[in-house]
Amino acid sequence: MKKILIANRGEIAVRIIRACRELGIKSVAIYSQADAHSLHAKLADESICIGPAESKKSYLHIPAIIAAAEVSGADAIHPGYGFLSENAGFAEICRKCNITFIGPTPEQMRQLGEKVAARDVARKAGLPFLPGSKSAIESIDIAKKSAKEIGFPVILKASGGGGGRGMKIVHKDEDLEKAYFTCRQEAAAAFGNSEVYLEKYLENPRHVEIQIMADKHGNIVHLGERDCSVQRRHQKVIEEAPCNLLNEKERSRIGAYAVALAKEVGYHGAGTVEFLMDDDKNVYFMEMNTRIQVEHPVTEQITGIDLVRTQIQVAMGEALPFSQEDVKIKGHAIECRINAEDPKSFAPWPGKITAYSSPGGLGVRVDGFVYHGYTVVPYYDSMLTKLIVTADTRELAIKKMECALKEFIVDGIRTNIPFHLEVLKHPDFMQGKHSTRFLEKAGFVK
Numbered sequence: 443m444k445k446i447l448i449a450n451r452g453e454i455a456v457r458i459i460r461a462c463r464e465l466g467i468k469s470v471a472i473y474s475q476a477d478a479h480s481l482h483a484k485l486a487d488e489s490i491c492i493g494p495a496e497s498k499k500s501y502l503h504i505p506a507i508i509a510a511a512e513v514s515g516a517d518a519i520h521p522g523y524g525f526l527s528e529n530a531g532f533a534e535i536c537r538k539c540n541i542t543f544i545g546p547t548p549e550q551m552r553q554l555g556e557k558v559a560a561r562d563v564a565r566k567a568g569l570p571f572l573p574g575s576k577s578a579i580e581s582i583d584i585a586k587k588s589a590k591e592i593g594f595p596v597i598l599k600a601s602g603g604g605g606g607r608g609m610k611i612v613h614k615d616e617d618l619e620k621a622y623f624t625c626r627q628e629a630a631a632a633f634g635n636s637e638v639y640l641e642k643y644l645e646n647p648r649h650v651e652i653q654i655m656a657d658k659h660g661n662i663v664h665l666g667e668r669d670c671s672v673q674r675r676h677q678k679v680i681e682e683a684p685c686n687l688l689n690e691k692e693r694s695r696i697g698a699y700a701v702a703l704a705k706e707v708g709y710h711g712a713g714t715v716e717f718l719m720d721d722d723k724n725v726y727f728m729e730m731n732t733r734i735q736v737e738h739p740v741t742e743q744i745t746g747i748d749l750v751r752t753q754i755q756v757a758m759g760e761a762l763p764f765s766q767e768d769v770k771i772k773g774h775a776i777e778c779r780i781n782a783e784d785p786k787s788f789a790p791w792p793g794k795i796t797a798y799s800s801p802g803g804l805g806v807r808v809d810g811f812v813y814h815g816y817t818v819v820p821y822y823d824s825m826l827t828k829l830i831v832t833a834d835t836r837e838l839a840i841k842k843m844e845c846a847l848k849e850f851i852v853d854g855i856r857t858n859i860p861f862h863l864e865v866l867k868h869p870d871f872m873q874g875k876h877s878t879r880f881l882e883k884a885g886f887v888k
């Protein structure tokens with residue numbers, strides 16, 4: 443592999459460019475007309491404008507991306523996260539064009555991408571589930587019967603859902619019919635797939651996910667867990683590793699589930715298996731993401747393993763450079779997603795950054811793509827930067843994060859830095875007692 447095209451933008455594109463550089467591989471950035479000043483377009487060895495601001499006409503426009511790869515002579519494409527990263531059709535086209543897709547095969551993506559299909563695979567692999575419908579629910583009568591068996595509250599989920607969208611919590615029988623039809627309609631409109639299923643809704647779970655990495659020779663290793671329980675509208679805001687509630691034995695048990703699932707489909711590449719965990723530390727399979735995730739740095743920080751570099755190596759056919767025994771967890775890492783948004787209303791806040799200075803020091807990592815004088819555009823996700831800190835203990839990491847957030851200067855626009863500072867000092871978070879409903883219960887979000 444000599445040249446990699448990065449089919450993405452922003453911080454993850456910058457992250458991938460760094461990995462390419464270190465491996466001595468040339469990088470090609472693609473950018474929309476709105477992103478000409480994004481750091482990713484400036485840092486890559488080559489940059490190609492592929493269309494207007496609208497994602498559909500640029501970062502999601504497969505013919506333009508393939509043409510950019512062919513024109514630049516790239517022999518591989520890294521999809522990052524979001525955009526086309528979980529699009530099996532795109533992976534298939536790459537294969538047909540003799541371009542290595544840095545990720546699993548289209549077949550593996552199809553088996554694990556849609557939630558209903560993934561649940562079938564996970565069931566075969568022996569993973570634990572919350573009580574719920576076995577497959578997609580075809581009628582309101584079946585939904586009612588299923589909900590009655592499970593007991594309220596239940597959650598309806600769109601098979602094609604993602605990013606916290608496509609879910610409806612139902613507390614009582616009378617509300618089920620409306621929720622069922624709305625969920626189906628919304629799912630059809632948003633994901634082009636009206637399939638929904640239903641499962642028990644856990645009131646105060648933790649979100650625990652396992653990072654896995656697998657090569658094309660059948661080696662699958664898990665790299666421990668991340669706790670992503672600080673969420674707003676089912677979307678992650680702060681992530682950390684390890685989870686403060688788990689010991690080595692429990693970690694191995696959950697890790698083994700993730701490895702079993704990957705094994706079931708002969709998976710290769712990076713992947714994340716997501717679980718909910720109840721008060722008794724029972725875990726339940728939720729879904730698998732077949733790509734690198736936003737929060738991957740916290741795992742890198744405590745394992746010392748470069749996940750993006752490893753993704754590229756396994757895509758080239760190399761064997762995993764580490765075994766399960768080599769993976770050792772050291773210290774504690776926390777990531778805060780720094781977004782261009784109002785810290786109270788969370789309304790997006792694009793605009794020009796008139797002053798910018800990022801924090802530093804031992805154990806402080808900043809993965810971003812903006813700089814002094816950069817204008818944040820309104821067309822994409824509002825995340826600017828990920829601030830990641832690493833320390834010996836969770837307590838020290840929280841303190842370090844607080845110091846780093848206070849050092850961060852981003853003027854001219856609003857960011858959620860003040861929000862993060864408030865969350866960090868909340869007793870439930872400090873004591874590690876928070877569930878996925880923490881932000882709501884503590885009054886940070888309505």
Ligand code: ADP
Nearest residue numbers: 597603604605606607642643644649676728878
């Ligand atoms: P997405 O694909 O949108 O990320 P997930 O299935 O990963 O959806 O769920 C996202 C979040 O939604 C979880 O982290 C959790 O907070 C909440 N959630 C999902 N299923 C349940 C459930 N059965 N009970 C309670 N919360 C749930």
